[in-house]
Amino acid sequence: MKICVAVKRVIDANVKIRVKADQTGVELTNVKMAMNPFDEIGVEEAVRLREAGTATEIVAISIGGAACQETLRTALAMGADRAVHVETDLSLEPLAVAKALKQVAEREQPTLFILGKQAIDDDANQTGQMLAALLGWAQGTFASKLEFSEPGRIRLTREVDGGSEILSLALPAVVTTDLRLNEPRYASLPNIMKAKKKPIDKISLADLGVDGAPRLKILKIAEPPKRQGGVKLGNVGELVDRLRNEAKVL
Amino acid sequence: MRAAVFVEQEAGQVKEASLHAISAARALGAPVDLILCGSAANAAAQQVRKVDGIARIRVAEGETASLLLAENAAALLEGIAADYTHILAAATSVGKNILPRLAALLDVQQISEVVAIESPERFVRPIYAGNALATVESSDRIKILSVRMTAFEAVSLEGNGEAAIEALSPPTLSPLSGFIGEQLSRSERPDLTSARIVVSGGRGMGSGENFKLLEELADKLGAAVGASRAAVDAGFVPNDYQVGQTGKIVAPDLYIAVGISGAIQHLAGMKDSKVIVAINKDEEAPIFQIADYGLVGDLFMLVPELTAALK
Numbered sequence: 042m043k044i045c046v047a048v049k050r051v052i053d054a055n056v057k058i059r060v061k062a063d064q065t066g067v068e069l070t071n072v073k074m075a076m077n078p079f080d081e082i083g084v085e086e087a088v089r090l091r092e093a094g095t096a097t098e099i100v101a102i103s104i105g106g107a108a109c110q111e112t113l114r115t116a117l118a119m120g121a122d123r124a125v126h127v128e129t130d131l132s133l134e135p136l137a138v139a140k141a142l143k144q145v146a147e148r149e150q151p152t153l154f155i156l157g158k159q160a161i162d163d164d165a166n167q168t169g170q171m172l173a174a175l176l177g178w179a180q181g182t183f184a185s186k187l188e189f190s191e192p193g194r195i196r197l198t199r200e201v202d203g204g205s206e207i208l209s210l211a212l213p214a215v216v217t218t219d220l221r222l223n224e225p226r227y228a229s230l231p232n233i234m235k236a237k238k239k240p241i242d243k244i245s246l247a248d249l250g251v252d253g254a255p256r257l258k259i260l261k262i263a264e265p266p267k268r269q270g271g272v273k274l275g276n277v278g279e280l281v282d283r284l285r286n287e288a289k290v291l
Numbered sequence: 292m293r294a295a296v297f298v299e300q301e302a303g304q305v306k307e308a309s310l311h312a313i314s315a316a317r318a319l320g321a322p323v324d325l326i327l328c329g330s331a332a333n334a335a336a337q338q339v340r341k342v343d344g345i346a347r348i349r350v351a352e353g354e355t356a357s358l359l360l361a362e363n364a365a366a367l368l369e370g371i372a373a374d375y376t377h378i379l380a381a382a383t384s385v386g387k388n389i390l391p392r393l394a395a396l397l398d399v400q401q402i403s404e405v406v407a408i409e410s411p412e413r414f415v416r417p418i419y420a421g422n423a424l425a426t427v428e429s430s431d432r433i434k435i436l437s438v439r440m441t442a443f444e445a446v447s448l449e450g451n452g453e454a455a456i457e458a459l460s461p462p463t464l465s466p467l468s469g470f471i472g473e474q475l476s477r478s479e480r481p482d483l484t485s486a487r488i489v490v491s492g493g494r495g496m497g498s499g500e501n502f503k504l505l506e507e508l509a510d511k512l513g514a515a516v517g518a519s520r521a522a523v524d525a526g527f528v529p530n531d532y533q534v535g536q537t538g539k540i541v542a543p544d545l546y547i548a549v550g551i552s553g554a555i556q557h558l559a560g561m562k563d564s565k566v567i568v569a570i571n572k573d574e575e576a577p578i579f580q581i582a583d584y585g586l587v588g589d590l591f592m593l594v595p596e597l598t599a600a601l602k
Contacts, residue, residue, distance in 0.1 A: 057555065058419045067423055079537075135391070136400045159537055161556075163418050165403045170361060170391035179467035180361050182388050185530065196471065200530045201384040202484075202539070206473035208360070211466065220520065220537065221530055256400035257427040260413070265424050268562055271583035273574070277596045280568065283584055288566045290488070290545040291512075291601070 043098045044087040045151040046121065047142055048080040050105060050112040051162040064261040067162075076112045079157025081119070082218040085225040086187065087155055088120035095189055096153075098122050102145050104138055106130055110241060117236035118228030124239065125149075129246035131253040135163075139171035144249040146176055151213060153195070158183050158217040169217035179210035183219040292321035292411060293346075294377040297368060299385050300327055301355070303334030307485045308381035310448075311440035313342060316379050318408045318443070322346040324375070325454070328367060328461065329355030336456050343450035353461040356473075359385055362465035365392040370462065372397055372433060377411070382437040382540075394435045401435040402427060404540075406442035420536040420559035440484065441542035441563055476531050478516075480506075483532070486515035488545045491534055491561070494521035495550020495571065495590060502528055504591070505549060508598045517541065517561075519551045535560035550590050553578030570594065 052058055052067070053075040059068040076084075090096040101116035103109040104127040113124040127141050146154055154176075159166040173180035181187075185205060186198035195210050200219045228236070246253050274280050284291045294316040299306040305327075316323045323344055327335050328351040336348045351358065351367055358364060368378060368389070378393065380386035382404050394401035406424070407415035413428045414436065483489065490509045492502055502516065509516045517539070518532040534541055536559035546564035551557060553569070553576055561567070562581055569582035570590050579585045586593055 052419070054556070058422050060423050067419060134400050136395060136398070139395055161420065161536065164420065164536065165401075166387050167391035167394070167401055167403060170388065171395035173361075174365065174392040174395035179465075180388075180392065181468075182361070183384065201473070202531060204473065204475040204529060204531050207471040209469040209471050211468070214467075219530075220524065256431050257402070257429055260426040260428055262418070263424045263426070265417070265421060268567075268581045270580045271567075271585065273579065273585040273587055277586065277593060277600050280584055280586055280597065281600045284545070284566070284568070288545070288583065290566050 042096045042152040043100065043149065044090065044096045045100050045102060045146060045149055045154045046080070046083045046087050046116065047156045047168070048084065048101055048103045048112050048116050049077040049157070049160045050074050050103065050109045051077045051160055054078055054161055060262055060264045064263055066262050074108070076115050077157050077160045079159055079218050081225040082220070082222050083155040083157055084116045084119045084121060085223045086218060089223060091120065100125060100149055100151070102127065102142065104129060104133060104141055113241055114236050115228065117239040118233040119226060122239065124241040126241050126243045127246055127249065128243055129253055131246070133253050134255055134257060135165045135167035136171055136256065137251060137253045138168050139175055140251045141246060141249055142172050143175040144251060153213065154215045156215065156217050158219055169215050173215035176215070179214040181208055181210050181214060182217045184216050185219050185221040187216065292319065292376045293324065293374060294319050294321045294379060295324045295326050295371070295375045297378070297380040297386065297389065298325045298327050298339065299381065299383065300329060300332055300335035303331035305335045305338050306383070307445065307482065308383045308440045310445035311443045312379050312381040312438040313446045314443040315405065315408060315436070315438040316377065317344045317446070319377055319411050321376065321411070324349060326368065326371070326459070328353065328358040328364065333456070338448060340454050340456065341450045341452045342446050342448060343452050345452050345454040347455045347457055349457050349459040351459040351461040356470040357464055358461060360465070360468045360470060361388045361392045362468045363462050364389040365396060366462040366465070368393045369396045371459070375433060377434045377436065379436045379438055381440050386437050390435055390437050397433055399431040399433050399435050400429065401437065402429060403437045404439045405436045406439050420555050421562065422555070439540060441540055476529055480509060481513065481515045483515040483517050483534070484539050484541055486543055488512045488514035489517050489541055489543045490514045490547045490549065491517035491519065491551060492522055492527070492549050493519035493551030494525060496522060496527055499527040504594045508594055511598050511601045519554070519557045548578050548582070549594060551578055552576045553581070
């Protein structure tokens with residue numbers, strides 16, 4: 042079974058972002074970048090499935106400028122076998138990303154396509170669902186457990202607002218990861234060295250026949266109103282008094 | 292212009308989150324239709340019939356769990372999309388699952404987690420865990436919007452509306468996906484996303500057992516109980532307790548954060564609360580930078596003391 046995993050290069054989750062003064066975007070120069078945390082979970086799940094003998098090949102895919110090869114190398118160091126870099130200098134919206142990934146899926150013919158449920162930069166939570174729609178495949182979003190108990194189908198536990206639910210999906214399927222699916226490994230030094238020799242195929246967005254023009258015009262990126270820190274109180278009595286008589290929320 | 296809101300219901304009860312999405316749709320200034328599906332969807336339709344500003348309610352009866360599968364719900368909405376300029380749903384786990392699938396079927400770039408509607412084409416949404424707000428304008432012929440419920444007041448069920456109720460043919464169920472079962476957390480406490488007061492615990496709680504302290508406090512206040520990602524990852528409480536960027540977004544009148552340091556992704560889920568109280572032994576914890584009231588000290592002393600003080 043072949044698995045495709047999409048990985049996105051984003052600002053590291055621990056960085057406090059800064060909005061540019063001219064409100065055109067977020068400061069990206071000299072900012073630490075990393076693989077989107079949900080995509081790390083996706084790569085980890087694919088590697089575990091290969092270790093369990095369920096998967097035979099893992100292809101990592103990233104879309105963007107030259108720098109996203111770093112992200113692909115991370116996926117290769119975690120255990121992906123090879124990588125596909127879809128080259129573009131455009132900043133793509135989820136629909137265009139899904140269209141590009143569909144083209145890659147048609148070339149690679151995976152049984153499972155795993156994506157993070159959401160990228161922590163644009164917080165859209167759309168690409169996996171869109172890819173499933175474009176391919177006409179089943180979708181299992183916000184997955185916390187995958188089981189291959191039945192031929193041709195997958196049993197998927199997903200996190201929902203009220204708890205969790207279990208679906209049976211026909212394969213091939215698109216799966217998006219939630220936090221509790223697994224805990225991603227750190228790549229070992231020997232594996233990081235080995236990853237340097239693994240192949241990365243490059244293909245341009247235009248060669249995939251995908252129009253990357255945005256549908257949304259960004260009018261401005263602004264800083265949200267800042268919350269003022271309040272006071273530290275000496276004891277519980279004082280807190281109750283403030284909540285009752287000052288904030289009036291009790 | 293005409294807007295449709297996909298309204299969630301369970302056993303004939305309309306979900307609170309959808310009442311906020313209806314409110315967002317009304318802000319567009321267009322006639323609003325409601326789309327409901329599932330068994331007892333007609334009972335739910337009666338519940339929202341008097342809501343002001345609703346033109347008609349379209350109801351597809353059928354088995355709820357199957358109709359809510361993304362493959363089926365997206366097909367249902369795709370079938371009627373040509374009637375609308377805007378299709379909205381609350382950004383719940385159901386809305387987030389269905390809307391992007393629908394958007395791709397219609398070749399539309401969806402706008403997620405809308406927090407303000409500036410015009411029928413112009414919307415504001417948070418990015419980077421709410422640390423930036425993007426104002427975007429859509430050129431798609433249909434706008435597909437998921438709505439952050441904390442940003443819009445719920446509509447009242449007691450209006451003067453007289454919406455017509457019409458039957459909608461349910462879609463042919465897809466063989467791709469099947470519903471097997473669910474494990475839902477049952478609680479007597481209010482729902483986390485709509486509670487007036489929320490008491491949340493973090494890694495500092497130390498164990499799931501210790502969440503009892505928070506439950507006692509919550510019960511005294513009529514509050515819901517939430518948690519940080521750290522507490523959920525540690526297995527103290529189930530995933531549906533998680534408040535944060537990728538968990539639940541809450542904005543209660545009072546949010547009490549106990550043993551929570553205040554990671555960026557947690558703040559993203561609660562920083563719009565009206566009043567924030569932090570209880571933490573580390574006086575340098577980032578949570579104190581946004582808390583209105585802070586107590587520095589041992590939560591195992593302070594929380595029971597607070598519960599007792601509320602008697």
